[in-house]
Amino acid sequence: MIELLNVCKFIKSREVLRDVSLSIESGEVVGIKGANGSGKTMLLRSIAGLIYPTSGSVIVDGVNLRESAAFPPSIGLLIENPSFLPHLTGLKNCELLASIKDVVTNKQISQCLMDVGLDPQDTRTFNKYSLGMKQRLGLAAAFMEQPHVVLLDEPTNALDEEGIELLSSLVRKSRERGACIAIASHDALVLETIADKIYLMKEGALQPASSTAIPPVDQQCAGTQAEEAA
Amino acid sequence: MKRLVQCLRFDMLAGHRFLLASGLLGCLMAAFFLTGSWVRASAYHVEWSSFTLGDNALLLLGGTLPPAASDQTPTLFPIGWLLLFVSSMAAPVLYAGRSSRGSFAANAIIRGGARAPWLIAKCLWSIIASLVFWLAFFTVLSGLTLCVSGDLSPLASRSIEVIGLARNDDLTQGPYALGAFLLIAPAVSTLLLVPLVLLGILANELLAFLVGIGCLLASVMSITGFVPGEYLMATRTNSFLAHGIAPVQALVYSLTLSIVSLLIGTIVFRGKNLMGRSETHD
Ligand SMILES: Nc1ncnc2c1ncn2[C@@H]1O[C@H](COP(=O)(O)OP(=O)(O)O)[C@@H](O)[C@H]1O
Ligand SMILES: [Mg+2]
Numbered sequence: 001m002i003e004l005l006n007v008c009k010f011i012k013s014r015e016v017l018r019d020v021s022l023s024i025e026s027g028e029v030v031g032i033k034g035a036n037g038s039g040k041t042m043l044l045r046s047i048a049g050l051i052y053p054t055s056g057s058v059i060v061d062g063v064n065l066r067e068s069a070a071f072p073p074s075i076g077l078l079i080e081n082p083s084f085l086p087h088l089t090g091l092k093n094c095e096l097l098a099s100i101k102d103v104v105t106n107k108q109i110s111q112c113l114m115d116v117g118l119d120p121q122d123t124r125t126f127n128k129y130s131l132g133m134k135q136r137l138g139l140a141a142a143f144m145e146q147p148h149v150v151l152l153d154e155p156t157n158a159l160d161e162e163g164i165e166l167l168s169s170l171v172r173k174s175r176e177r178g179a180c181i182a183i184a185s186h187d188a189l190v191l192e193t194i195a196d197k198i199y200l201m202k203e204g205a206l207q208p209a210s211s212t213a214i215p216p217v218d219q220q221c222a223g224t225q226a227e228e229a230a
Numbered sequence: 231m232k233r234l235v236q237c238l239r240f241d242m243l244a245g246h247r248f249l250l251a252s253g254l255l256g257c258l259m260a261a262f263f264l265t266g267s268w269v270r271a272s273a274y275h276v277e278w279s280s281f282t283l284g285d286n287a288l289l290l291l292g293g294t295l296p297p298a299a300s301d302q303t304p305t306l307f308p309i310g311w312l313l314l315f316v317s318s319m320a321a322p323v324l325y326a327g328r329s330s331r332g333s334f335a336a337n338a339i340i341r342g343g344a345r346a347p348w349l350i351a352k353c354l355w356s357i358i359a360s361l362v363f364w365l366a367f368f369t370v371l372s373g374l375t376l377c378v379s380g381d382l383s384p385l386a387s388r389s390i391e392v393i394g395l396a397r398n399d400d401l402t403q404g405p406y407a408l409g410a411f412l413l414i415a416p417a418v419s420t421l422l423l424v425p426l427v428l429l430g431i432l433a434n435e436l437l438a439f440l441v442g443i444g445c446l447l448a449s450v451m452s453i454t455g456f457v458p459g460e461y462l463m464a465t466r467t468n469s470f471l472a473h474g475i476a477p478v479q480a481l482v483y484s485l486t487l488s489i490v491s492l493l494i495g496t497i498v499f500r501g502k503n504l505m506g507r508s509e510t511h512d
């Protein structure tokens with residue numbers, strides 16, 4: 001469970017987050033839409049513990065991030081423009097990251113690469129990846145450890161249609177196992193198909209998005225398929 | 231503790247190329263400077279094959295005599311000495327800086343679970359990389375010296391005096407013989423690396439290099455225990471002793487400096503917003 005209480009963040013006397021309160025339950029997918037520079041990335045960074053709020057608190061799975069100077073215990077994070085070690089393959093990069101916590105097997109990592117449509121046997125190194133492949137690898141790294149908190153920042157960047165399908169199926173699976181998921185995207189359409197709740201970020205302030213009627217998941221999938229068929 | 235081990239293991243794997251580069255640079259420097267000692271020997275018409283390991287080490291680690299030397303000895307600018315210590319810090323500072331930016335770094339640090347172990351692991355990795363540099367350096371230096379002269383004595387011979395370097399009895403005969411310097415110079419330079427690495431992480435690598443080079447340059451110009459680079463000038467031990475700074479004290483001073491900077495660095499890093507430049511960096 002993620003809880004933000006009256007979070008304000010000033011950077012060089014500019015207020016980038018204004019009194020943001022938000023709670024994300026287990027098994028809930030929250031979408032955050034908003035214009036470029038509205039503060040979506042800042043919000044995700046503060047949930048990840050990478051930046052501290054100037055006032056207010058961020059509590060993730062019972063850990064108050066500021067007080068313990070720690071990161072959420074189980075978290076998968078995709079920040080815009082994923083970067084990896086350029087001289088290693090995608091698989092090696094993921095294995096390296098996973099070696100820190102050591103909670104997944106190499107087989108599970110390979111499976112996760114396949115889930116995002118990458119070939120674990122691919123011998124190409126990261127610097128030879130296309131933009132879309134880099135994005136997919138970033139997604140694989142975020143999901144591979146089956147984290148309880150999943151934060152995705154502009155996950156659809158550079159993804160083709162197949163990639164977006166794979167993304168929404170990964171999000172659905174994570175939600176089924178009870179993860180708290182926050183997705184920030186300027187692309188409201190994609191958010192509407194995968195998120196349970198959508199908020200609008202406007203100049204650092206978070207407000208519920210105007211469109212309230214969000215169809216249940218099954219209909220959403222049917223909807224996307226129908227759209228594709230059309 | 232467990233987190234520290236996990237983070238360090240990650241750095242050993244992620245930074246193995248830099249570790250390798252550090253070792254290679256050490257080998258390269260040893261070969262390069264032995265060529266320099268050969269040039270010097272021929273210039274002074276000394277038999278190069280009479281150089282002991284101590285002579286060669288002194289040529290490289292010794293720096294210059296104090297600028298106040300009254301006689302006609304020209305004060306040479308110790309460009310080789312400078313190059314040696316700068317190259318010993320190259321790989322650690324570069325790796326620490328690069329591996330702390332970008333989304334890969336963010337992904338690594340949040341998996342580590344806390345900020346302090348991640349930072350301390352970077353410092354430990356840097357110490358290991360620096361030791362690898364010095365180990366490679368002295369291995370190649372000893373190996374080549376063995377081939378050339380067959381004399382691996384850490385004491386300086388009379389040949390070095392002809393070159394006008396080490397008229398320094400404390401260094402070659404006293405309780406702090408050159409042998410101790412073969413250990414102390416690498417130890418001190420490794421410890422002095424910690425503040426630079428932290429600077430590289432908290433600010434940027436270029437600044438860390440500039441501060442490092444600045445300290446080395448300042449220590450060529452003046453003699454004072456407050457310039458850390460001064461501890462790396464073997465030939466000035468006498469001056470140090472006069473001011474009450476012996477090599478072992480240099481070791482204690484630099485250890486203190488590295489521990490204090492690690493404490494300050496950890497406090498700063500715990501409160502730092504991790505986002506600067508991270509998106510644009512590779
Ligand atoms: N490294 C930084 N330093 C200072 N200000 C920043 C930095 N990164 C982003 N900002 C500012 O924070 C605000 C929110 O940015 P961000 O969260 O990245 O927006 P977006 O909604 O597009 O993700 C913007 O006004 C931006 O100018
Ligand atoms: Mg953004």
